[in-house]
Amino acid sequence: MSTRRERAEVTREAILDGAATAFDAAGFGSTSLSDIAKHSGVTKGAMYFHFPSKEALAHELMSDQFNILPTLPNADRPGVQSAIDITHLMAHGLRTWVRVSAGIRLVIEFGSFTDPDPAMYNTWIETMRDSLAPAQGRGDVKADVDVNDAATCIVGSFTGVQITSQVRTRREDLHERVADMWAWLLPGLVPARRVPRFAPQGSPELWERLEQDMAQMRKETAAAD
Incomplete structure (x- = not known):
């Protein structure tokens, strides 16, 4: 990558980080x-070079949330x-x-407008x-469960749980509330004999990955100081 392209990418990332900070604070x-x-x-001028409008920045950030999935x-x-x-x-x-x-926050706001945009919820x-769907094929999801309906319920439940956690505790208890959500949902989704196979609090492999992520963040923060 050329030096000019590297600088452009650094500027673009700075704009997205700044927009995220501003939107997260004020909507x-x-x-x-x-x-x-x-x-x-x-x-x-630099902002307009990379993003034609505030709306374009918002849509980029709404799509950005899916970038965490490859770490699963x-x-x-x-x-x-x-x-x-x-x-x-x-x-x-x-x-x-x-x-x-x-x-x-932007997904929730855009979903509350007069002409709501369901795209991110649908994704x-x-x-x-x-x-x-593949879990149902392996017998881990009850045969009579409509996986589209179940997926819609899970996304709606998570949305409500995270909003409630934000209002009540600034999301300090969010992982606990998500674990509670799954403890209630699993018996309706999974055959009773298979429920113990799954960890509502998240898998050990996930938490190992998250601990590595947090350690790296602490290292970067210490280096910046």
């Missing part, structure tokens, strides 16, 4: 381009546990990465369905 409607420029440390353990064998782990991965992102937090529902 879409109350955030101005001046706010984003201030948080990004770039000029408005055992992503090549989706199933019930991967569906559980996805929600804990999102919970971790909401608590530690402003881009995820801002993206989720998450499809992601959940893609975990549940």
Whole structure:
């Protein structure tokens, strides 16, 4: 990559980080381009070079939340546990990465407008369905469960859980509440004899990955100081 392209990429990432910080703090409607420029440390001209509008920045951040999925353990064998782990991965992102937090806030805001945009909800529902469908083929999901309906319920439940956790505890208890959510959902999804196979609190492999992520973040913070 050329030096010019590297600088452009650094600037683009700075703009996204600044926009995420601004949107997460004040929401879409109350955030101005001046706010984003201030948080990004770039000029408005630089912003317009990379993003034509505030709306374009918001849509990029809403799509950005899906970038965490490749870090999911055992992503090549989706199933019930991967569906559980996805929600804990999102919970971790909401608590530690402003881009995820801002993206989720924007999804909720855009879904509340007069002309709501369901695209991001639909993508998450499809992601959940893609975990549940092969699990049903292996007998881990009850045969009479409609996996599309189940995926819609899970996404709706997680949305409500994370909003409630944000309001009540600033998401300090989010992983616990997500584990509770799955403890209630699993008996309706999974044959009774197979329920003990799955960890509502997230798999050990996921938590090992998250601990590595947190250790790296601490290392980078210490280096910056």
